[in-house]
Amino acid sequence: MDKLTQFKHWQVFIYLMVVPAFIPDNETGEYIFVIYGFLFLVWLLKINEELHKRLPDGRSLNLSLLQINLVISFLYVTAIHLLTEGYHISSEQDNYAIYGWKMWVYIPFTFYILYSYGYLVHFTAYSIHLIEKKLYGKSTEYTALLLGLFFFPIGIWLVQPKINRILSTPVAEEITSS
Numbered sequence: 001m002d003k004l005t006q007f008k009h010w011q012v013f014i015y016l017m018v019v020p021a022f023i024p025d026n027e028t029g030e031y032i033f034v035i036y037g038f039l040f041l042v043w044l045l046k047i048n049e050e051l052h053k054r055l056p057d058g059r060s061l062n063l064s065l066l067q068i069n070l071v072i073s074f075l076y077v078t079a080i081h082l083l084t085e086g087y088h089i090s091s092e093q094d095n096y097a098i099y100g101w102k103m104w105v106y107i108p109f110t111f112y113i114l115y116s117y118g119y120l121v122h123f124t125a126y127s128i129h130l131i132e133k134k135l136y137g138k139s140t141e142y143t144a145l146l147l148g149l150f151f152f153p154i155g156i157w158l159v160q161p162k163i164n165r166i167l168s169t170p171v172a173e174e175i176t177s178s
Helices: 002-006 009-017 027-053 063-083 095-136 142-150 156-167 172-177
Strands: none
Touching: 009 156, 027 063, 027 095, 027 156, 063 095, 095 142, 095 156, 142 156
16 A cells, blocks of 8 residues: 555646546446546545644644545545546536436536545645645745645646645554554
8 A cells, every 4th residue: 555655746636637538438338437436536545634744733634534535526426437428517418407406416516526636736735835844944835735736647747746746655553652
């Protein structure tokens, strides 16, 4: 599992931009896409769990809320891909005639996914900001980290090296117990 936290920025970029281009566009591809998404979810959870362990004393972000949000979002997206072959809501079609009552599920969950993504971006950016300030005395501007994560995966070229540098330092508990 520790290998997940040591990916270089270019490896993450290739995983997120190149690999999906080779997933076939058929039923088998849907299952591969779900497995691909699950691996991405595990990577996100592991990175943020490790960042959470390194937060300065007195500063706490809700890791459980992040985990719950990401798992619910993943399950929803998985259900949409596997059970309904996705959905495409647009102003150019009569969405209610096409999707019927399911729109009352799709739309709120889509907003929930946006909230989950926003909390993930905030959690990761704020964690990096606080940990860098604690470890190095100065840190990257929180807004720059937010933008880097918001424009994911392009922003990974800025953020992933910071994550790797932070995660290469031992956790404070490990230092005191040694």
